Amino acid sequence: MDTPKSKHITWTDSHVTYAMRTERNRHQGAVVWFTGLSGAGKTTLAQLVERELFALGAHCYILDGDNVRHGLNRDLGFSPADRTENIRRIGEVANLMRDSGMICLTAFISPYLADRATARATCPTGSFFEVYCRCDLAECERRDPKGLYQKARAGKIPEFTGISAPYEEPNAPELVLETDRHTPDACAGQVLAMLRERGILVS
Numbered sequence: 001m002d003t004p005k006s007k008h009i010t011w012t013d014s015h016v017t018y019a020m021r022t023e024r025n026r027h028q029g030a031v032v033w034f035t036g037l038s039g040a041g042k043t044t045l046a047q048l049v050e051r052e053l054f055a056l057g058a059h060c061y062i063l064d065g066d067n068v069r070h071g072l073n074r075d076l077g078f079s080p081a082d083r084t085e086n087i088r089r090i091g092e093v094a095n096l097m098r099d100s101g102m103i104c105l106t107a108f109i110s111p112y113l114a115d116r117a118t119a120r121a122t123c124p125t126g127s128f129f130e131v132y133c134r135c136d137l138a139e140c141e142r143r144d145p146k147g148l149y150q151k152a153r154a155g156k157i158p159e160f161t162g163i164s165a166p167y168e169e170p171n172a173p174e175l176v177l178e179t180d181r182h183t184p185d186a187c188a189g190q191v192l193a194m195l196r197e198r199g200i201l202v203s
Contacts, residue, residue, distance in 0.1 A: 021101030027058050028200045029098040031123050032191065035110045035170065036133030037162045038148055039140035041179040042107040045133065048188035050105055060103040063090055078159050084115050091119030098127055103200065111167040130173040131191060137162055139180040
């Protein structure tokens with residue numbers, strides 16, 4: 001992990017501890033990292049899970065790929081180096097949100113194994129949950145909710161994951177969702193069940 005360039009900074013601890021936040025929230029902080037091809041259902045599932053978590057009284061928030069690129073990562077493109085930096089920044093933000101006691105849901109293609117491993121390493125053991133939204137490329141292209149595959153096939157979008165740039169499938173995700181075989185509601189239910197089984201949710 002890279003070290004800060006400045007040698008004159010120190011980490012400041014809050015007087016409100018993680019244990020205090022957990023007791024008040026009545027759930028653990030966590031990062032749920034949805035990964036998969038464009039069109040695989042990451043954002044749809046994150047939104048469904050967020051809605052259900054909110055209904056349960058959980059503190060939660062989605063970090064979405066396009067939303068983040070409007071602000072925090074507006075200076076980044078889609079080269080391999082920029083993709084890596086994009087995920088590094090998101091991993092750090094997601095962990096801060098986890099430390100605040102929230103359940104942070106992320107919806108990013110995050111195509112590289114090494115980058116997702118870096119995001120995982122940012123969080124304490126047992127608080128990061130990689131959820132692979134596995135969907136056949138042909139089905140993703142059929143859905144093409146943003147018209148991106150069509151543009152990529154026409155050469156209008158360079159370095160597009162699944163077409164002209166690689167996607168490295170997770171080796172050992174906490175959960176694999178077959179989003180081309182099961183309904184969004186059924187997949188969201190699997191995520192909530194996982195969070196209960198892992199002790200993040202207590203209700």
